[in-house]
Amino acid sequence: MRKGKRATQNEETYWRGYEDAVEMCLTELSAQTEIADAKAIFQMMLGSVKDAKFERLKQKLCIIGGN
Numbered sequence: 001m002r003k004g005k006r007a008t009q010n011e012e013t014y015w016r017g018y019e020d021a022v023e024m025c026l027t028e029l030s031a032q033t034e035i036a037d038a039k040a041i042f043q044m045m046l047g048s049v050k051d052a053k054f055e056r057l058k059q060k061l062c063i064i065g066g067n
Contacts, residue, residue, distance in 0.1 A: 024045070025042060025045075028041050028042070028045075
């Protein structure tokens with residue numbers, strides 16, 4: 001966050017999402033006995049997030065493009 005300034009709604013949402021993601025990773029890490037298993041799960045979660053983000057972007061572009 002910018003020093004000496006109030007956080008915007010977008011910044012607050014970003015940091016809240018970041019905190020949630022770190023907590024989710026720590027929870028998953030503590031549930032795994034092997035680091036490789038945790039890494040595979042993190043990669044799967046990241047892939048799912050990126051896929052959803054890509055789909056939202058495609059929908060927005062379709063709306064903008066008029067298709």
